[in-house]
Amino acid sequence: MSLIWATRGRSWGFRFLRDGGFTDPLPAYERAFAGxxxxxxMYRRVGKQVALRFPDPKDRCDEAGRVIPHDIVVMSPLADDVRSVEDGQRIVWPLLAEAFARLWDLPRPPSASDLREAVDGDPSSGTSRSA
Structure with missing residues (x-):
């Protein structure tokens, strides 16, 4: 699954949890969400990619009481099936939900090891760099 996923946890700030295979996912993320x-x-198609943002489906909040947002850049071929926020929540979120459930309540930002473990040992799962 090739996607960039940035979010925050209960006590840790905005981070990339998946990097889409980019050494530095920030430029691709910024292009997708520019403006x-x-x-x-939101939902927006950017070339062969889709930018999605939606609040946490389980209404999880950070320590300040804000609902946690999920920013996702979906790459082709998965992006071909995503034509709305609702499609993203139905198609993409189930691929991420279990990993987020394991990570969101950590008392510190997830490490690279935490990320790999959360996505069942996938060594390309992402990084813990700040967005």
Whole structure:
């Protein structure tokens, strides 16, 4: 699964949990979300990619009481099936939900090891760099 996923946890700030195979996912992330940084829920097709943002489906909040957002850049071929936020929540979120459940309540930002373990040992699962 090739995607970039940035979110925050209960006590840790915004991080890339999946890097889409990029050494530095920030430029691709910034291109996908350019001009829509403040939209709480959104869908946008950018070439062969889809940018999605939606609030945590389980209404999990950070320590400040804010609902946690999920920013996802979905690459082709999976992006071909995502045509709305609802499609993203139905198709993409189930691929991430279990990993997030394991990570969101950590008392510190997830390490590379935490990320690999959360996605069942996938060594390309992402990084713990700040967004």
């Amino acid at each position: 829509i940084e403040s939209e709480p829920t």
